[in-house]
Amino acid sequence: MNLQLGQIPAFIVSSPEIASEIMKTHDLKFCSRPTTLVMKKFSYGGLDIAFSKYGVQWRQMRKLGMLEIFSTKRVQSFKSVREEEVHILIQSIRHSCSQTVNLSDMFLCMSNNIICREVFGKRFSDDGECNRSEHHDLVLEIMELIGGFSLGDFFPSLKYWLNLFTGWHGKLERNFKRMDELFEREIEEHSSSLYDDHGHEEEDFLDVLLKLQKDFSLGFSLTKDHIKAILMNMFLGGTDTSALTLEWAMTELMRNPTLMKKAQDEVRGVVGSKGKVEESDLQQLQYMKLIVSETLRLHCIARLLLPRESMEECQVNGYIIPEKSRVYINAWAICNDPKAWENPEVFMPERFEGNDISYRGQHFEFIPFGAGRRICPGMQKGIAVVEITLANMLYHFKWKTPSETGYKGIDTRESFGVVLHKKSPLVLQAAPIET
Numbered sequence: 001m002n003l004q005l006g007q008i009p010a011f012i013v014s015s016p017e018i019a020s021e022i023m024k025t026h027d028l029k030f031c032s033r034p035t036t037l038v039m040k041k042f043s044y045g046g047l048d049i050a051f052s053k054y055g056v057q058w059r060q061m062r063k064l065g066m067l068e069i070f071s072t073k074r075v076q077s078f079k080s081v082r083e084e085e086v087h088i089l090i091q092s093i094r095h096s097c098s099q100t101v102n103l104s105d106m107f108l109c110m111s112n113n114i115i116c117r118e119v120f121g122k123r124f125s126d127d128g129e130c131n132r133s134e135h136h137d138l139v140l141e142i143m144e145l146i147g148g149f150s151l152g153d154f155f156p157s158l159k160y161w162l163n164l165f166t167g168w169h170g171k172l173e174r175n176f177k178r179m180d181e182l183f184e185r186e187i188e189e190h191s192s193s194l195y196d197d198h199g200h201e202e203e204d205f206l207d208v209l210l211k212l213q214k215d216f217s218l219g220f221s222l223t224k225d226h227i228k229a230i231l232m233n234m235f236l237g238g239t240d241t242s243a244l245t246l247e248w249a250m251t252e253l254m255r256n257p258t259l260m261k262k263a264q265d266e267v268r269g270v271v272g273s274k275g276k277v278e279e280s281d282l283q284q285l286q287y288m289k290l291i292v293s294e295t296l297r298l299h300c301i302a303r304l305l306l307p308r309e310s311m312e313e314c315q316v317n318g319y320i321i322p323e324k325s326r327v328y329i330n331a332w333a334i335c336n337d338p339k340a341w342e343n344p345e346v347f348m349p350e351r352f353e354g355n356d357i358s359y360r361g362q363h364f365e366f367i368p369f370g371a372g373r374r375i376c377p378g379m380q381k382g383i384a385v386v387e388i389t390l391a392n393m394l395y396h397f398k399w400k401t402p403s404e405t406g407y408k409g410i411d412t413r414e415s416f417g418v419v420l421h422k423k424s425p426l427v428l429q430a431a432p433i434e435t
């Protein structure tokens with residue numbers, strides 16, 4: 001679909017074939033990002049991985065990220081952080097067993113605590129608790145800004161006046177300042193104790209980045225703003241996405257008691273009376289992995305991926321796409337396309353059984369993490385959080401809905417935004433299962 005968004009030509013891609021043309025055949029022409037006001041601000045002027053334009057600087061930062069942050073070795077090194085935070089979540093649910101639990105909130109707090117521990121070596125919730133902190137709310141407010149529209153981005157010549165008039169500018173500046181102050185404090189604290197043992201079990205990402213800053217073999221100078229820009233990507237990319245995937249997975253399992261039973265039987269069969277699911281058990285939980293794939297398909301969290309910008313004129317499917325057009329890949333529509341999927345509206349994990357269709361960016365009918373050069377580098381990290389949490393949720397509790405209407409009354413409405421939120425939170429009752 002071809003649109004004119006204010007003064008900017010824009011194209012929305014909603015079929016797997018054209019998505020493949022954009023992100024595979026012509027990936028190099030479409031792998032840049034537009035510069036919106038909010039993206040420019042939160043990327044410290046285009047110094048990050050997610051929002052910066054394609055070029056030498058993006059390639060350097062992406063390479064650094066792949067080696068130092070998103071590598072399999074690094075993801076595995078935070079296994080104990082994930083397992084501990086999942087344990088805290090399970091304990092918090094146990095303590096509130098006679099009452100209802102707001103899983104939407106709890107998943108968000110847990111994933112935020114995991115990211116905080118990985119990045120800064122500390123959590124922002126109270127010790128041993130899975131509760132909301134000011135920091136969680138700040139991340140959410142920033143996500144809302146990123147998902148919203150700034151009129152000024154579509155009328156570049158009126159940008160200054162429109163942003164001032166709508167109040168957008170003030171909100172942006174306030175939230176940016178709060179996050180920046182937090183980063184500044186943490187950088188100062190970490191720098192002063194960089195080579196001490198500051199009581200962390202693991203070297204955190206900020207330690208790694210500060211050490212790299214002093215390493216001249218990088219081939220470019222890693223400034224304080226580069227570091228802050230990467231930290232921003234970690235928080236914005238890693239908090240909401242895993243939490244929402246968990247929320248939708250539990251929502252669908254609650255609506256499908258037969259699938260819930262099958263998943264619980266599998267996890268209990270594999271783990272037995274060990275008392276908890278560990279990451280070493282996950283490889284055997286094949287049905288649960290199908291559930292995760294089906295959740296990412298039916299509730300494609302980043303429905304329009306992140307916007308792309310064409311770097312030169314290009315012909316796609318008979319359309320001439322001019323240079324500097326904005327291209328949105330409607331991954332949600334593609335993942336729910338009736339030409340690609342049988343009964344796409346039905347939650348059916350078995351559809352992934354016995355085939356090799358995966359979310360890794362090779363199958364263009366299933367692209368919840370995008371594809372091509374800009375594919376999500378945090379995929380492995382995100383999946384690691386989702387799998388260990390979901391497995392433990394299934395292992396430890398029997399789940400019930402608090403409402404009279406039972407599982408049929410579970411709300412599946414979605415709300416507007418850059419990521420796919422549920423309109424109302426998922427509130428359930430948990431009955432512990434003795435192991």
Ligand code: HEM
Binds near residue numbers: 234
């Ligand atoms: C279930 C979890 C996640 C989902 C569904 C998800 C989804 C996505 C999507 C759709 C994109 C855009 C890809 C494109 O434009 O083709 C993306 C990019 C990105 N994600 Fe994720 N993500 C997840 C987890 C994470 C995590 C845990 C992190 C970091 C801690 C992360 C960091 C990033 C970054 C830095 C980019 C920008 C890549 C670039 O432009 O080169 N993501 N993600």
